[in-house]
Amino acid sequence: MIYPSKLQKGDIIALVAPSSPISEADLQKCIQQVENMGYIPHYSHSVLSHTAYLAGTDEERAKDFMQHFENKEVKAVWAVRGGYGAARMAPYLDLEIIKKNPKMLIGYSDITFLLNYIYTRTGLITFHGPVLRQVIPEFSSQEFSKTNHFLESSELLHFTQDTHIYTPGVAQGKLLGGNLSVLCSMLGTEYEPTAPSIILFLEDVGEKPYRIDRMLTQILQSKMMKKVRGIILGQFTGCDAKDFNLSSNETYELKYVFHQKFLELRTPVWGNFQFGHIASQLTLAVGAYTKMNTQTQTLIQYNSPI
Numbered sequence: 001m002i003y004p005s006k007l008q009k010g011d012i013i014a015l016v017a018p019s020s021p022i023s024e025a026d027l028q029k030c031i032q033q034v035e036n037m038g039y040i041p042h043y044s045h046s047v048l049s050h051t052a053y054l055a056g057t058d059e060e061r062a063k064d065f066m067q068h069f070e071n072k073e074v075k076a077v078w079a080v081r082g083g084y085g086a087a088r089m090a091p092y093l094d095l096e097i098i099k100k101n102p103k104m105l106i107g108y109s110d111i112t113f114l115l116n117y118i119y120t121r122t123g124l125i126t127f128h129g130p131v132l133r134q135v136i137p138e139f140s141s142q143e144f145s146k147t148n149h150f151l152e153s154s155e156l157l158h159f160t161q162d163t164h165i166y167t168p169g170v171a172q173g174k175l176l177g178g179n180l181s182v183l184c185s186m187l188g189t190e191y192e193p194t195a196p197s198i199i200l201f202l203e204d205v206g207e208k209p210y211r212i213d214r215m216l217t218q219i220l221q222s223k224m225m226k227k228v229r230g231i232i233l234g235q236f237t238g239c240d241a242k243d244f245n246l247s248s249n250e251t252y253e254l255k256y257v258f259h260q261k262f263l264e265l266r267t268p269v270w271g272n273f274q275f276g277h278i279a280s281q282l283t284l285a286v287g288a289y290t291k292m293n294t295q296t297q298t299l300i301q302y303n304s305p306i
Helices: 024-036 058-070 086-093 095-100 109-121 136-152 180-186 209-220 223-227 254-262
Strands: 012-016 040-042 074-079 102-105 126-128 155-159 162-169 170-179 200-206 228-237 270-272 282-287 289-293 298-302
Touching: 012 024, 024 040, 024 058, 024 102, 024 109, 024 126, 058 074, 058 086, 058 095, 058 136, 086 180, 102 109, 109 126, 109 136, 109 170, 126 228, 162 254, 170 180, 170 228, 180 200, 180 209, 200 209, 200 289, 209 254, 223 228, 228 254, 254 270
Parallel strands: 012 040, 012 074, 074 102, 102 126, 170 200, 200 228, 228 270
Antiparallel strands: 126 282, 155 298, 162 270, 170 289, 289 298
């Protein structure tokens, strides 16, 4: 496992667009947020590139991404947004350069591909956290600051939330996952994330319950599931979750899908965590040793073996 250096006020943070494009107004918002957090924003002109529904060609986006990893002055690489396209960069990324120049990589949604792919192939711990185009409230900023504590000591997260336990239990493993749709697109490919024991975390946005059902079925039937020791569910924003009654004939609601998929699963499943396509969200360390305990309602991440 490779750990990036912790951030200090005044460090340079590179702004990258690995997926969908942003506007000049979006860029200015990103710059302002980085400065408000006490860091120095750095970017190239290609961050504003626009090719169809992508932020430039695959080669352009990958080149920009790699240049920031090679830049010794840059201490973190932070995605300005998600969308679509990160996976298309994979053939043009130099993993050896990334491995030799470890630094923080932050983002979520479509950035799920890069977080898991880079960790699995290089051992570099990456961070599932806010993208810069969205407003980062105080809660998210404080949660992100915990990454420094994680990188200099032993514990990143240790908290209790108003969560829902689908299947009780205790489990530990490496934390992998993120956006459900993106993760499913990685299964069965050479980019599929893996670890000897996995704590899987999932979230999504704008997907109908039957689509969530389809994707969860794919995961439960995949080879990766043999290594999954526990599952953590975040927020499924805009996925038509409604008030739910198990005796109801309305079997299309999202909570029904979760109950149907997880109630008989021996693997511990814990839901309603504060990550996903929401304003206030946790920052989670992808690849970090993680222990979940539904009885004590604690989730702890460590930077060394448990």
